[in-house]
Amino acid sequence: MKKYIFPVTMTFLLISCNKIEEKIDQTVQKTTEKVQEKAQQAVEETIKKTVNESINSLTNSQDVRFNDLFPTTGAPVITDETGKKFKFPTGSEGYVFKYKADIAVLLPFLEGQPTSDESRSDKTARKIDGQSIIDKISLASKFLPENTFDTSFLEEIKTDKSIQYYKLKRFPNSSTLIYNPTNQTIIQYVEVNK
Known part of the structure; x- marks a missing residue:
């Protein structure tokens, strides 16, 4: 029986590690997308503000x-x-x-x-x-x-x-x-x- 417990435990441990790694990858990807989206919004807002100021100062x-x-x-x-x-x-x-x-x-x-x-x-x-x-x-x-x-x-x-x-x-x-x-x-x- 001990022969089977170690491989089964290792299999569960390996699956758990893979799920943890997958969850970390998803979290990193979501965070990266949010940062890129916020950076894009900031750039667009800055450009709009600059253009608006230029137009208003015509x-x-x-x-x-x-x-x-x-x-x-x-x-x-x-x-x-x-x-x-x-x-x-x-x-x-x-x-x-x-x-x-x-x-x-x-x-x-x-x-x-x-x-x-x-x-x-x-x-x-x-x-x-x-x-x-x-x-x-x-x-x-x-x-x-x-x-x-x-x-x-x-x-x-x-x-x-x-x-x-x-x-x-x-x-x-x-x-x-x-x-x-x-x-x-x-x-x-x-x-x-x-």
């Missing part, structure tokens, strides 16, 4: 007309326009315009705009892949306070494969255009480099 946010930045003579190039000018705490300026236009007329008009440095300027607008723009807008919209930024158009540009994207740099202005050929709506972001 100065000279004002309505602006397309013609204020791109003077025209003759027939108007765009219709149904809205525009905002932003001056960031860093001192840099940016413009966002939304309007309707025929891209075949608009691009040559923008390409013909005067530049202060031809060597740092593009001669023609170039069509670009819009995925990087979508990614940047998506990322930015996650950290913005609610109702700061209308992201409804984001779903449209993600799903509509006919949307076209253009980049044009006419120093000091650098324009990114999102063009919807279905309704001829354009969203244009202009960054002013100094």
Whole structure:
């Protein structure tokens, strides 16, 4: 009988040790997940706070007309326009315009705009892949306070494969255009480099 007690006891002891080890592994894994989750939350809260402070500290946010930045003579190039000018705490300026236009007329008009440095300027607008723009807008919209930024158009540009994207740099202005050929709506972001 003693022959059997020792192996049975050792088997129970081995099983108990395995269960204890398994329980320790589970506890360590849960603790690690909680720490990672709390760290991620802390990072997100810090980023949101920083972005909120930056947005709240925008100065000279004002309505602006397309013609204020791109003077025209003759027939108007765009219709149904809205525009905002932003001056960031860093001192840099940016413009966002939304309007309707025929891209075949608009691009040559923008390409013909005067530049202060031809060597740092593009001669023609170039069509670009819009995925990087979508990614940047998506990322930015996650950290913005609610109702700061209308992201409804984001779903449209993600799903509509006919949307076209253009980049044009006419120093000091650098324009990114999102063009919807279905309704001829354009969203244009202009960054002013100094």
